[in-house]
Amino acid sequence: MIAARGLVKTYGSGRAARRVLDGADLDVARGEVVAIVGRSGTGKSTLLHLVGALDRPEAGTIEVAGERVDGRSERELSGFRRRRIGFVFQFFHLVPELTGEENVLLPARLPGAPRGAREHGRELIERLGLGDAARRRPHELSGGEQQRLAVARALVLDPPVLLADEPTGNLDEESGAAVLALLRSAATADRAVVVVTHEPRTSAMADRTVTLVDGRLQPAEPLLFGGGR
Amino acid sequence: MTGAAALLRGALRLLRSGRRRTLLAAAGVLVAGAMAGAALTVSVGLGSGFDRSAERADLPDVVARFADQPPERIRARITALPNVAAYAPRTEIANVRLRAGGESTRRGSLQLVDTTARRGYAIVAGRDLPRTGGNTREALVEQGLARTWGLEVGDTIEVGRAGPVRIVGVSIAPDNVAFPLATAPRVYLSGTALAREFGGELRVNQALVWTHDRSRTDVTLQQARATTYGVGNLRFVTRTGTRLIIDQAAGVVVALLVAFSLVALIAATTMLAAQAATEVGRRLAVIGVQRALGVPRGAVAGEQALSAGIVGLVAGGIGVTLGALLVRGPSGDLLAALNETPPGSALLLPLAGLTVLLGLIAAVAAGWPAWRAAGRPPVALLRGGGLAARAPRRRAGGPGRAGFLGLGARLALARPGRAGATVVVLAASGGVILLMLGLASLLTALRDDPTAVGTRYALTVTAPAGGAAAVRRVPGVADAGTRVETRGVDSFALGEPVKLTTFGGDVGRFVNPPLADGRRVQGTGEVEIGTGLSTALGLGVGGTLAVQLQSGAELRLRVVGTVRALQDDGRVAFARSDRLLAADPSLTPDLAVRLERGADRAVVAARLAAIGATPTNVAGATTSNRSFLDTLATVLRAVALLDGLVCLYALVQALALTARERRPTLALLRAQGAGTGTVLRVLLGAGLVLALPGALAAFALQRLVFAPLVAQLAAGYADLGTAASPAAVAAVTAGFVLFAVVAAGWVARRVVAEPPVHGLREG
Structure with missing residues (x-):
C-alpha cells in the first residue's frame, strides 16, 4: 500500500542544516498497522508528512495505493490527499466554530468528495457512539471525544491509508485506549494504518514496529521514548 | 541609555522576524499616509490660500468702483475718511479687445495703474511696472490669461487701442477668480506713463483702500457712504467679503478632504491595531517568558510600540511625501484658478507633523494590545492566554448550511471586534466613495444641465x-x-x-x-x-x-x-x-x-x-468654467478610486490576519484534500461577510450622515440629493464584492504557497 524509497529531508541551511531523513525506506501492506518509533527529533512526524503529501522530500520516491506522490503539483497533491489519505493529529485540529458532526463531515463537503460520503460520515458517528459529541462543539468535549471525532473525520472519505501522528499523546490512558482500538479496527483489508508514537501501548497494538535512527528506518528495537517532531 | 538601546534592539528584532507582516503594515500606513498627505496638501493650500495670497498681493481692504471721476476729487474724499492707511487710484476699462498667440477676447479688463501707489497684486513671473511709470509699451497680464493663452514674459499682446505691448510680468490678485473662470481677463498698463505721454490727468473709476485696522473697515465704509454725493454708481467690495465667499466654496472641499483623510487614518489605525493584536496573540508565550524572567510590562509593550512606530514613521513619511507630490499639480491648478498661490515651504511643517502623528498612531495601536497582554499573570500567558481556546460565541451558518463560504464567514466573525472595525472602515470608505461619485455626477450635471x-x-x-x-x-x-x-x-x-x-x-x-x-x-x-x-x-x-x-x-x-x-x-x-x-x-x-x-x-x-x-x-452653473468643473469631477472620481484602495487594503489586511490566525484550520483543510479553490471559498466567505455589511452600512452612512452634512456645507451653492444613484450603489456593491474576491485570491495564493505541514505545526 505504501512504498517509500530513499527519502531525504533537511531542516535549516548552512552550518545549521540538519538532515533528519537520510535515505529512509518504508513499506506498509494492506491491512497492516505499522508503528514508527524513535527518539524525539529523529524525523518520525516528518516521514509521516512526506508520505501523506503534506510536505515534499528533497529526494526519494513515494507511492501510495499505486499513485506516485513525488514530483506532483500542489493541485494534484490536494486531490491525492483527498482520495488516498486520512490524517489524525496529536492536537486533534478540530475547527472550534463547527460542531462535532460538522467537523466529521468537513472532508465530505470538499469538491470531488464521493457521493454518499456524508451518509458514511453520519454512520461512522453512530457506529463510534459519538452521537452526543457530534451535536456539541470541540470546547465542550473531552480530549478523547475530540480525538475520536478526528478519527471519524479521517475515515469519512474511506481512504486506503490512515496516518496518525502521536494520536494518544494528549490523552489519558482510558481515552488513549479507546482511540487505539479505533485505529486498530480501521486497519481493514483495504486500508493500512501508520502510527507515529513514543508510547509502548501504541506500538504494542501494531502489527509491526519500525524505529527511525539516523534518518533511516530499522526493524523493531526496544522502544526508545521521545516526542515526534 | 542601555534600556533604550535594548528596547530599540528588541523592536528591530521584531521587525526582522516578521518581514512580510512588517511590509503589509507598512503598505497600509503608506496608503493612509499618501491619502492624508494629499488631503493635507489640498486643505492647507485651499484653507490658507486666500490669506496667504492676499498678504502676498497686498490686497486692499476695500475696492470702491464708481463712475469716472477726477482723481483729485476721489483723493480728497478718501483721505478725509477715518482709518485709511493708504489709497491707490485706478482706471478700469471694460470690454477691451485682447489678442495674442492666436487667441482673442473682446471682454478684456484693462487696468491703468498709478505706479506711484500701492498695487494690490503680486508678481509671479517677470517684473512689476516700475514706480517711475515706465513706458506705455509695457504690460502685466494676469496669471489665468498667461496660462490659458500660453503667454510668457517677453511675449507681445495686443491691447485694444493701445495696440501691441510687451508683457513684462505676470500677476495675481485673489480678489476674484482667474480667467477663464472670470470672463474678463485683466491686463495692467502704466496709467502714470499714459498720463505723462498724453499730458493729461486720467479720470479714475476705482479706488483701492488700505485701512490701519481691518476690523474697523465697516466704520470707514459707513463714512464713505455718507460722503458719496456727486459720485455715481458707487459699489464697494471688501477683502472680508471676498474671503467669505471663497472660504464658503473652499470649506466644502476642505471638509470633504479632511473627512476623507480621517477615514484613511481610521482604516490604517484599525488595521494596525488588529494586526498588532494578532501578533501579540501569537507571541503570548514569549511575552509570558519575558514577564516570568522579570522584563517590565512597559518594556514588553515598548518593544511592540517602537517597532510599529518605526514602521509608521518611515512608511508614513514616504506615504505623506508621495501624497503631497501627487496632488501638488492639481492643487496648484485649483489655487491658480482661484488666483491664489501654493503654500510652498509653509507646507513642510504640517506634513512633518502628520508623519509624526502617523508614527504615534502606529505605536499606540501596536503598543496597547501588548501592554494589556503583559498585564496578565505570566502563568496564564505561558498557557497560551486562552486566545486560541476562547469559545466561539454563537452559531451562525457553516459548512452544514452555506458550505465553505459559510465556514469563512464564521472564521471572520470569530473575531467580532476586528470584524466590526473592518466593517466600520469599509462603511466609512464606501460612504465617502458614494459621496464623491455623487458630487462628481452633480458637477457634470451642473456643467451640462441647466435643470x-x-x-x-x-x-x-x-x-x-x-x-x-x-x-x-x-x-x-x-x-x-x-x-x-x-x-x-x-x-x-x-x-x-x-x-x-x-x-x-x-x-x-x-x-x-x-x-x-x-x-x-x-x-x-x-x-x-x-x-x-x-x-x-x-x-x-x-x-x-x-x-x-x-x-x-x-x-x-x-x-x-x-x-x-x-x-x-x-x-x-x-x-x-x-x-x-x-x-x-x-x-x-x-x-x-x-x-x-x-x-x-x-x-x-x-x-x-x-x-x-x-x-x-x-x-448650467456657468458658461465659462466647463473645464474647471470637468477637472473637479475627475479629481473627485480619482479620490473615490483612491478611497477604494483603502477598502481593498482593509479587506486584504483583515483576510491576511484571519488566515494568519487560522493557519492551522486552513492547513487542516488542505491536509484533507482541499485545493486552492476551497481555500479561496473560505477566504471569500470571510471577505464577503465583511464587505456586504460594509456596503450596506456605507449606503446608510452616506444617506444619513455624509450627504446631509455636505448638503449643509454646500447649502449656498447646490441642493445635494441625499440618495446615492442606483448606478453608484451598484458600482460600490460590485466594487466591494470585487475587492473581496481580489483580497481572498491574494491571501489564498499566499496560503497555498506553503506546505500544509507548516500550518499544522502551529496547532
Whole structure:
C-alpha cells in the first residue's frame, strides 16, 4: 500500500542544516498497522508528512495505493490527499466554530468528495457512539471525544491509508485506549494504518514496529521514548 | 541609555522576524499616509490660500468702483475718511479687445495703474511696472490669461487701442477668480506713463483702500457712504467679503478632504491595531517568558510600540511625501484658478507633523494590545492566554448550511471586534466613495444641465412672428413664456451686483431652484433671492430688495423666499416681469423655452431657428468654467478610486490576519484534500461577510450622515440629493464584492504557497 524509497529531508541551511531523513525506506501492506518509533527529533512526524503529501522530500520516491506522490503539483497533491489519505493529529485540529458532526463531515463537503460520503460520515458517528459529541462543539468535549471525532473525520472519505501522528499523546490512558482500538479496527483489508508514537501501548497494538535512527528506518528495537517532531 | 538601546534592539528584532507582516503594515500606513498627505496638501493650500495670497498681493481692504471721476476729487474724499492707511487710484476699462498667440477676447479688463501707489497684486513671473511709470509699451497680464493663452514674459499682446505691448510680468490678485473662470481677463498698463505721454490727468473709476485696522473697515465704509454725493454708481467690495465667499466654496472641499483623510487614518489605525493584536496573540508565550524572567510590562509593550512606530514613521513619511507630490499639480491648478498661490515651504511643517502623528498612531495601536497582554499573570500567558481556546460565541451558518463560504464567514466573525472595525472602515470608505461619485455626477450635471441648478428652460429665443404661441407649437417644446433679464446693483449696499431674471406670469414655470427659506413668488412685487445675495446683503424673507437698474431707475421688490441658486454665486433674484418693465420700458423681453422630456436640445433649436426664433442655449452653473468643473469631477472620481484602495487594503489586511490566525484550520483543510479553490471559498466567505455589511452600512452612512452634512456645507451653492444613484450603489456593491474576491485570491495564493505541514505545526 505504501512504498517509500530513499527519502531525504533537511531542516535549516548552512552550518545549521540538519538532515533528519537520510535515505529512509518504508513499506506498509494492506491491512497492516505499522508503528514508527524513535527518539524525539529523529524525523518520525516528518516521514509521516512526506508520505501523506503534506510536505515534499528533497529526494526519494513515494507511492501510495499505486499513485506516485513525488514530483506532483500542489493541485494534484490536494486531490491525492483527498482520495488516498486520512490524517489524525496529536492536537486533534478540530475547527472550534463547527460542531462535532460538522467537523466529521468537513472532508465530505470538499469538491470531488464521493457521493454518499456524508451518509458514511453520519454512520461512522453512530457506529463510534459519538452521537452526543457530534451535536456539541470541540470546547465542550473531552480530549478523547475530540480525538475520536478526528478519527471519524479521517475515515469519512474511506481512504486506503490512515496516518496518525502521536494520536494518544494528549490523552489519558482510558481515552488513549479507546482511540487505539479505533485505529486498530480501521486497519481493514483495504486500508493500512501508520502510527507515529513514543508510547509502548501504541506500538504494542501494531502489527509491526519500525524505529527511525539516523534518518533511516530499522526493524523493531526496544522502544526508545521521545516526542515526534 | 542601555534600556533604550535594548528596547530599540528588541523592536528591530521584531521587525526582522516578521518581514512580510512588517511590509503589509507598512503598505497600509503608506496608503493612509499618501491619502492624508494629499488631503493635507489640498486643505492647507485651499484653507490658507486666500490669506496667504492676499498678504502676498497686498490686497486692499476695500475696492470702491464708481463712475469716472477726477482723481483729485476721489483723493480728497478718501483721505478725509477715518482709518485709511493708504489709497491707490485706478482706471478700469471694460470690454477691451485682447489678442495674442492666436487667441482673442473682446471682454478684456484693462487696468491703468498709478505706479506711484500701492498695487494690490503680486508678481509671479517677470517684473512689476516700475514706480517711475515706465513706458506705455509695457504690460502685466494676469496669471489665468498667461496660462490659458500660453503667454510668457517677453511675449507681445495686443491691447485694444493701445495696440501691441510687451508683457513684462505676470500677476495675481485673489480678489476674484482667474480667467477663464472670470470672463474678463485683466491686463495692467502704466496709467502714470499714459498720463505723462498724453499730458493729461486720467479720470479714475476705482479706488483701492488700505485701512490701519481691518476690523474697523465697516466704520470707514459707513463714512464713505455718507460722503458719496456727486459720485455715481458707487459699489464697494471688501477683502472680508471676498474671503467669505471663497472660504464658503473652499470649506466644502476642505471638509470633504479632511473627512476623507480621517477615514484613511481610521482604516490604517484599525488595521494596525488588529494586526498588532494578532501578533501579540501569537507571541503570548514569549511575552509570558519575558514577564516570568522579570522584563517590565512597559518594556514588553515598548518593544511592540517602537517597532510599529518605526514602521509608521518611515512608511508614513514616504506615504505623506508621495501624497503631497501627487496632488501638488492639481492643487496648484485649483489655487491658480482661484488666483491664489501654493503654500510652498509653509507646507513642510504640517506634513512633518502628520508623519509624526502617523508614527504615534502606529505605536499606540501596536503598543496597547501588548501592554494589556503583559498585564496578565505570566502563568496564564505561558498557557497560551486562552486566545486560541476562547469559545466561539454563537452559531451562525457553516459548512452544514452555506458550505465553505459559510465556514469563512464564521472564521471572520470569530473575531467580532476586528470584524466590526473592518466593517466600520469599509462603511466609512464606501460612504465617502458614494459621496464623491455623487458630487462628481452633480458637477457634470451642473456643467451640462441647466435643470440641475433649478433652471427649467433649456433655450431662450428672440420672439418670432406669432410670439410665444408659435414657439409652443414647435415639436419638442413643452412651454414658452416671456423673460426679461437684466443686471443692476443693490441700492443700499451700494455695489453688490444683482442679476434679476423675471418672467411673464408664474415664475415657477421656468425656474425652481431649491427653496432655502420662505415661499415661492406668487404675485407682482414679490421676489425670490439667491442665498449668495441674501448672505451678501444680510437680506432675508420679509425684507425689501432695492435694485438700481442700469437705466438709473430703481426697482423695489418684497423678498418672499431665498433659494439655493448656483448661478452668479447666488447673487440672483427671480420675479415677475411687470414691475421691471414698468421701471425700465427699454428692456426687451425674449422667450424662455422649456423642452419636453427627452427632447434633443439641438434638434429643437434647429426647428426654432427655422421659424425665425434665434435660439441661445441656457448653460448650467456657468458658461465659462466647463473645464474647471470637468477637472473637479475627475479629481473627485480619482479620490473615490483612491478611497477604494483603502477598502481593498482593509479587506486584504483583515483576510491576511484571519488566515494568519487560522493557519492551522486552513492547513487542516488542505491536509484533507482541499485545493486552492476551497481555500479561496473560505477566504471569500470571510471577505464577503465583511464587505456586504460594509456596503450596506456605507449606503446608510452616506444617506444619513455624509450627504446631509455636505448638503449643509454646500447649502449656498447646490441642493445635494441625499440618495446615492442606483448606478453608484451598484458600482460600490460590485466594487466591494470585487475587492473581496481580489483580497481572498491574494491571501489564498499566499496560503497555498506553503506546505500544509507548516500550518499544522502551529496547532
